[in-house]
Amino acid sequence: MSKKPLAGKKVVVTAGGTLERIDPVRFISNDSSGKMGFAVARAAQQLGAEVTIIAGSTQVQPPSGIKITSVESASEMFEAVNALWEATDILVKAAAVADYRPKERAMHKMKKSGDTMTLELVKNIDILETLGRNKTSQFLIGFAAETNELETYAMDKLRRKNCDLLVANDVTMEGAGFSSDTNVVNIYDTNGLAVSLPKLSKEEVGLRIMELVAERTVGLSR
């Protein structure tokens, strides 16, 4: 295979966590640092692709020399990805997207009152599932952050979201998942387990994912 097997391909990578505002000073988010998504983006660029990152909240410097659009909420992330969707060849959804957001966003800082408070949440759009349903020629890679029954949940997400590949990490494992510099992943396709990787740096995991994507997309044209 050539050293630039993704030359001519447009790759979109989502990275980081979404942030759902409660009021001007409070929000719901998660521990995603952006490291995994940024590593995938670097690998895609190294393999010759034209890469765009859609980044939510992140804790590390984004890769230099790659186009990046910053977003906050799941709905903003959906709009940014959807705007590029038709021209996208490969989408990698490494971001940790909030499944719910506060039903109301208070205009002013909420004041303390009773001993308990209830926050009503409404479901966010599932970006991957929505785009998976509208897939034409795009190659779609989802991620799954799980704490148990990795394979069962990963295969369910792969099928439900119509992904070509699903990268699953058990985020309870030492050296895997959120914020760490390493990850431990299994990659599934529609037939089941395709690749099981040992603990590797996120840079190396990103490269292995994109090399597999390159293998699977060679000869596929839009």
Ligand code: PMT
């Ligand atoms: O950023 P790091 O600190 O390096 O951490 C990396 C990571 C743990 C965030 C990453 O490896 C990872 O697992 N990303 C996916 C996290 C996640 O949200 O998983 P999920 O199982 O909740 O979602 C499954 C898939 O659906 C994901 O591709 C997600 O982007 C997508 N999704 C989820 C909900 C939603 N409303 N829209 C989506 O598109």
